[in-house]
Amino acid sequence: MSAVSFASVSRHYGAVRAVDRVDLAIPEGEFFAMLGPSGSGKTTSLRLIAGFERPTSGSIRIFGEDVGALPPYKRAVNTVFQDYALFPHLNVLDNVAYGLMIKGLSRRARHAQVEAALEMVRLGGYGARKPSELSGGQRQRVALARALVMKPRVLLLDEPLGALDLKLREQMQEELKSLQRELGITFVFVTHDQGEALSMADRVAVFNDGRIMQLGTPEDVYFRPQTPFIADFVGSSNVLPVEMAQPFTGEAHPAALRPEHLQLGAGPLQGNVTGISFLGQSTRVTLETGGTRLTALVPQHHPLPAQGETVALGWAPGALHVMRSA
């Protein structure tokens, strides 16, 4: 049985189709990422699972139970909000204990559980502080503890790392992943950051215009994008239009080519260098060929072309990925 499943779920706001006939099934224990640009329907999908939104049509099941008529407070899911949504008038302990208090647990019982939850997110001893006295990363952990203390069967995370700086974000990615493995809870994670989705998730659903464009493992989505949108959005891949790709693939479909697979110096295409930017481990070279903009990543210590120079472009056999759904 799936932890969460959508059967042709739509959510319309007037003429806007925020979520448009989405089908998906998330097995229990999976770390599932919903990836997409803003306005793609990923957050609305998460809110549909939580119950903050009701589908215009279609049915949503959580562990087999149709939750169409269930308000959020009756669903066995908990959410970590993008802005954390900690209650400013309560201290950390009471914030984390909120759900248990609502459940009617005694003060003593809930304090024991809250302490354990705070230990789990490495915030033991922070109970007496107010949310306003915590850093962004600490608030994020409190929000996580507040959701986890409820022992949800599905944990929903709405861009929980969006407000953190890069270093902290990478650290929290590791922690979230190990936490998920430890607890075995189904995590449904919304993000617009493809790196985050690829590094953490077991499977990724890429959203655009309210629909799922591709659903698969991070490797699938990254190396075998089904549409030019995914090639561009997920992997920042080069998209070779049909007329450019056909001579090499023999198929009337566009093809994706990863920037690190585009080689300069030898090959069947000619490109004009329009930009060179140093990235640290590699250098990104932007080229223009027959009206198409291509990007190549040149590793450290490799010879670089000069700005404005025309160079030959090639790729290793098999690097060109044909996108047959496009």
Add this chain to the structure above:
Amino acid sequence: MSALSDRLWRHPRLLLALLLVPPLLWLGIIYVGSLVALLLQSFFSIDHFSGMVTRELTLATYAELLRPANIDIMIRTAVMAACVTLAAAIIAFPIALYAARYAKGPWRALFYLGIMMPLWSSYLVKVYAWKLILAKEGILTWIFSGLHLGWLLDGFLALPVVGGNSLSVSPTGTFLVFVYVWLPYMVLPIQAALERVPTSMLDASGDLGAHPAQTFAHVLLPLALPGVVAGSIFTFSLTLGDYIIPQIIGNSRLFIGQAVYQFQGVAGNIPLAAAFAVVPIVIMGIYLTLAKRMGAFDAL
């Protein structure tokens, strides 16, 4: 012009001083200063034979203030202010909630207009209008008798303390008009407080298992409380100090404002009027201390 701007840019403190001095003088001398002068008056006394103020520091005026008749006035005023504040809060909260969280676009503008408009017309006109509404021959009596409920109104007016010959000469009438006149001062701060509560916080409460009534009690109300307290400061202090409404609507029993008015006007007893003026300040001080102790400002 440019030289002046450059000079001020290099000396930000000078600019700050230039900007702050006029309002500080206003606040310090005209506002606080005159209040202190007034309070000083309360430590003088009046010579009852000559009617002249004796400029010697004494507590005699405060002894006069604490006579039973004056204590009655204070209690009556404080109880009225508390009832008005409570009623205004109860009526204002749902209005503010609707305006802050549900009203959209033109509806919201209309709501603001509806709340603010009564403030733009003359207070006296409104109070006299209420006198007509509440009068024995007024529309309320007419409605009650039309509904065959005249006995209910008469029965209520026969009650001690709150009743009277008609609503317009009863403390109930005074109460109704106070609530009407001060209501906007309660709605606006509550609305401002409610608007600052992010929707995600209410979602979070529901997500953690709280049904809407619990979310209201544990999240929305505590977060709106500073707004309620701010509103109550207005309604409470405005009721404590007002002398016009109880003079036009109500019976002959005095409120603090009327007492101040009479003592400093007709009786020429400035020290006692000043001592009376201290009473609302003390009551507000006690009220705010209690509110703070009960955690009303925790969400600030």
